[in-house]
Amino acid sequence: MADRNTTGEDLTFRLATQSDYDAVMSISEGVYEGRDYLPAFYRSFVDDPDVIVFLALVGSQVVGLRASKITENGTAFIVKAARVAPDWRGQGIDGRLSLHQDEWMRQNRPTVKYKRSTAFSLATGVVESMNKKMRYIFGMPFIEYQCGPGLWWRQDPAQLAQLEPTGLPDVVPLQDADDDFCTAVQKWLPAGACGGYDGKPVILVDWDPYTLSPTNLKRLQANNTIYTLNHEGESSLSLSNTYLSPTVRILCVQIYSKDFPTVLKHLLRHLKDTSHTYRSDVLCVGVFVPQCELDDTIHDLCKQTLQMEQVHPPKAQALVYESEM
Structure with a gap:
């Protein structure tokens, strides 16, 4: 069943494949001012059985990505990457991806008890969102x-x-x-x-x-x-x-x-x-x-x-x- 973003567009979710590389790179263009790590790691993420990479699509267009790695002997996962296409940002797509990912973990990785993520302190919008959704542990x-x-x-x-x-x-x-x-x-x-x-x-x-x-x-x-x-x-x-x-x-x-x-x-x-x-x-x-x-x-x-x-x-x-x- 399709989900919907805030504009009413139908969203579907599926696991990423190697053939999605170009589409994922297109939504990541300009991220981190050209210092994005995803081009270097995307293919290894997809090949790693402990990394779960989900895509969000509107029709056949890739509009979002979430990659998470199972850690701590299967009891936790960490968010490795999150992306939303520039034209689709601010429409709740990453939140829907996160909910879909969490539900998939509960059904397919029942030993997972908690998730961890990081944020950069200067990315104030991300920090505000994280403070609402997760518990702050420490900073470095x-x-x-x-x-x-x-x-x-x-x-x-x-x-x-x-x-x-x-x-x-x-x-x-x-x-x-x-x-x-x-x-x-x-x-x-x-x-x-x-x-x-x-x-x-x-x-x-x-x-x-x-x-x-x-x-x-x-x-x-x-x-x-x-x-x-x-x-x-x-x-x-x-x-x-x-x-x-x-x-x-x-x-x-x-x-x-x-x-x-x-x-x-x-x-x-x-x-x-x-x-x-x-x-x-x-x-x-x-x-x-x-x-x-x-x-x-x-x-x-x-x-x-x-x-x-x-x-x-x-x-x-x-x-x-x-x-x-």
């Missing part, structure tokens, strides 16, 4: 800068070593994380990170909320570079991934540590890795840290020392929401 500072390949450290990434703090060991690839490691890292998470449905600690990984657990860290290693640093009995954690958007290469870095020197040590390693591999790409670097007091310091590092171009003003945050099914 999000710092984003862009640079071309001509900067001094892009041309010779080894020069980043001169910025490294003294007295700290190198960051090293994470091997087998256990419960003790997760407990050690948990103390660096934002306030409220354990305030979700199940009371377990939650981390952000490229805007997606996951429970901090050995199982999830092992799964995340498939698509992320993960480092740790152990010093004076304290453990820290960082994760990054990189992909091409329509206009720039995106590098997304999350760092969970106690202070700026350890944050800096982690960040420089991820910048060095990416610059070595992608020397000629324009790079957009997004950094998530749990401590609000580090926001200004990291902005100064990116703008003054690394000489990158600021994308968003200070005090921007990634906001995490949750609701029960």
Whole structure:
């Protein structure tokens, strides 16, 4: 049975296929000012049995999309992407897609007990909508800068070593994380990170909320570079991934540590890795840290020392929401 949007048009819903790629890209044109992640991930979303991608259609025209990933051993899902065609925005289509998705989850994934989503604090309309529909859990500072390949450290990434703090060991690839490691890292998470449905600690990984657990860290290693640093009995954690958007290469870095020197040590390693591999790409670097007091310091590092171009003003945050099914 067809649903209706606010203008009375009949809406139908179906699962997306690979052949819908062009139609989906057409409704996503211009999203995130050319830094949209969906072109890089759409095909893998459709192929992943744990990612459910629904389309909304008026007749045969694709007018909306919702993609969600089943997580936490089948007990939760996270909203990975939501799109509405420009000419159809403001007509309730995403809300209808959300209701259809939730009902499908209840019928086809009965073990799912709650859903999680994120919003950018500067997207005020989205935040207002989320505050009405879901429960706010916590926020993390999000710092984003862009640079071309001509900067001094892009041309010779080894020069980043001169910025490294003294007295700290190198960051090293994470091997087998256990419960003790997760407990050690948990103390660096934002306030409220354990305030979700199940009371377990939650981390952000490229805007997606996951429970901090050995199982999830092992799964995340498939698509992320993960480092740790152990010093004076304290453990820290960082994760990054990189992909091409329509206009720039995106590098997304999350760092969970106690202070700026350890944050800096982690960040420089991820910048060095990416610059070595992608020397000629324009790079957009997004950094998530749990401590609000580090926001200004990291902005100064990116703008003054690394000489990158600021994308968003200070005090921007990634906001995490949750609701029960």
